[in-house]
Amino acid sequence: MSSEVVHSDHPIDRPADLKVGAGKLRIRAGTGEEVLPDKIHSWPYFVRVEFIAGLIMFLFLCVWSLAIDAPMEEPANPSMTPNPSKAPWYFLGLQEMLVYFDPWLAGVVFPTLIIVGLMVIPYIDINPRGNGYYTFKERWFAILTFFFGFHVLWVVQIFIGVFLRGPGWNFFMPWEFWDSHKIVALNNIDWPYLLGARGYWTSFMIGGATVGGFFSVIPLFWKMFENKPAMRQLGFVRYLVVSGLFMTMMLMPFKMVLRWTLNVKYLWITPWFNI
């Protein structure tokens, strides 16, 4: 691709450098055009790039460290819990999930699924296109999913956690006073209750049906598109992994919206766990 550039303004393409480093211009068979060879010497072209990038980063870090001191608060005191207690900023995405899910899901199952889910990406994305260059068109589904999971669900939650959460993990705008006595109506109710269920077993069934219904998209979608060539290629096992991870990820926005609009606390209550 880049070998089609004959001359550009980039230093690595300057004719003077071509004599030694970038190799001789080649004549392309057939057309007779002059083209640049695809490989260039690491010394000096590549090492130079690394050096400059490293130097800029290093200087930036030095200036930053001269200007801003690392935080240091009062000595550790186990009997005085600060409000709010925030995890380090890079874990605030997880802490934010605690608003919507119990700790076993938000703190354990989801993080595990995030790590495992990232690891299996190369094995479930079987699209051979877009390997080694930037493209949106050729792999839009992969990119949009990553964008949603990483930028929206991870990075945005971190921003919310860092800037918009105050005492009691309540929501505060940046200009609002952090009033630790802020009164927030605790009117969250469970989903089956909202639907009018009052008995224990009816609630249990409704909750189970809701969660089951949410995940039933997986077999339904398979039945609908089973015979499409893309689905055939993906295969049943890979499809299960892709859709399982995808729908689990979607549980987060699903519950967020239910919380904001209908104050839903749990979808499903069981004696062992709540979702």
Add this chain to the structure above:
Amino acid sequence: MSEKADQQKQNILKLITESQVWTSTFRHGYADTPRNRALQISANVWLHLHPTKVRRHGIRYRYTWCAGGLTFLLYLVTVVTGVVLMFYYRPTGEYAYHDIKYLDFDVPFGMFTRNMHRWAAHGMVIMVWLHMFRVFMTGSYKPPREFNWVVGVLLLTLTLLLSFTGYLLPWDQLAIWAVTVGTNMARAAPLVGTEGPFGPEIGVTPRYNMRTLLTAAVNVGPPTLMRFYVLHCIFIPVIASMLMILHFWRIRKDGGISGPL
């Protein structure tokens, strides 16, 4: 310069560059020839991490954003500054906080060293995310680089754990409560946490469960500090360094930087 003086200069230069000391130290000349350019990389123990030639597009900032290399640079900064901090820091309940205060106020360049360590660590977390984002956007996890992506995800996890274990060491309010919040989640782990689904049923107790494995005590206390210190300064860096070696080696084995076929 007269011709004679010029001749003299040449002779002296020759005497030096052909001496045993010189030739045993510098293994090739510096004239700008293709051979020397290759030797400059392959005959240098640090530089030979690189191939002698790279694909033209791979060295453009807009392709890699240098994100992987900068992650590594920031890691090296934390290693160097971290060793300096270790000269002054004792991981015990009595001393930890005061050692950091001492570093901040009395040790020459102590505050600066600590700042460098902390900000480089935070920078590394950001860079490693950017690097992953870049690798994703160029589809560089696709064959034959699947395995290196998996190694990368492990490195990402270790980077976060390194940062997290270091967060406790200043032993101030920020430290213990952030770590309390973080480790509390382990309490809820299914099967291995006291408050997690099926934990109590299996026989997990408040003293012996997933969380106390991390904190070495029921609450975050001095035993936790020692545990996190060892994890932070020895255990995780050793594992992360090994995985980085593997990561870099695999880049070469997978055919160098990815690019259009």
